[in-house]
Amino acid sequence: MVVRLIGANPGLTLSLGGERVAFASVWRVDWSERGKGNALVLWHRGTTRVVAEDLELGAWLAGDFTRHFPEVRGLAWPAPELTEAPVDMELDLDKGLRATAADVTVEIPGPPRERRAVRVPEFDLGGRPHLLTNVFMPCETGTVTIGGTPVAADSATAFLADAEVWSA
Numbered sequence: 001m002v003v004r005l006i007g008a009n010p011g012l013t014l015s016l017g018g019e020r021v022a023f024a025s026v027w028r029v030d031w032s033e034r035g036k037g038n039a040l041v042l043w044h045r046g047t048t049r050v051v052a053e054d055l056e057l058g059a060w061l062a063g064d065f066t067r068h069f070p071e072v073r074g075l076a077w078p079a080p081e082l083t084e085a086p087v088d089m090e091l092d093l094d095k096g097l098r099a100t101a102a103d104v105t106v107e108i109p110g111p112p113r114e115r116r117a118v119r120v121p122e123f124d125l126g127g128r129p130h131l132l133t134n135v136f137m138p139c140e141t142g143t144v145t146i147g148g149t150p151v152a153a154d155s156a157t158a159f160l161a162d163a164e165v166w167s168a
Helices: 055-068
Strands: 003-008 011-016 019-032 037-044 047-052 081-084 087-092 096-101 104-109 116-124 129-139 143-146 155-167
Touching: 011 143, 019 055, 019 087, 019 096, 019 104, 037 055, 037 087, 037 096, 037 104, 037 143, 047 055, 055 081, 104 155
Parallel strands: 047 081
Antiparallel strands: 003 019, 003 155, 011 019, 011 155, 019 037, 037 047, 087 096, 096 104, 104 143, 116 129, 129 155
């Protein structure tokens, strides 16, 4: 197997009335076949957005990885709006995550409920199985704010993921 990406990828799904209204995937890429850097991929009510300093890296993360995650399975995934901007990511495995990118802020307060090593031997990325390993840490809640307005939600499913390695 060839390693394609090493980093961290916390995520947050927001729902309102049982319907998914937002999913945020925050990436810290320490090394990949496409370079390194931070990116934020946001699906919100039928639109997709990528914020990254390296737009090529951000678009790759959105198209080759995030769009195939179970959290967005079955949702429309239009071509993402690309915004070139820094992604400030503060990830503390005890205190949680705060990421700010352009006008989007994602917060997942800690502490995690648990920490467990995960190994998914055939994670399906659009018909291309990958080995995914990471340390997965579910958290109680989280928020997404866009343009200063919190996304309305009545439930959240949040996690921190670090020591993440994708191999094909």
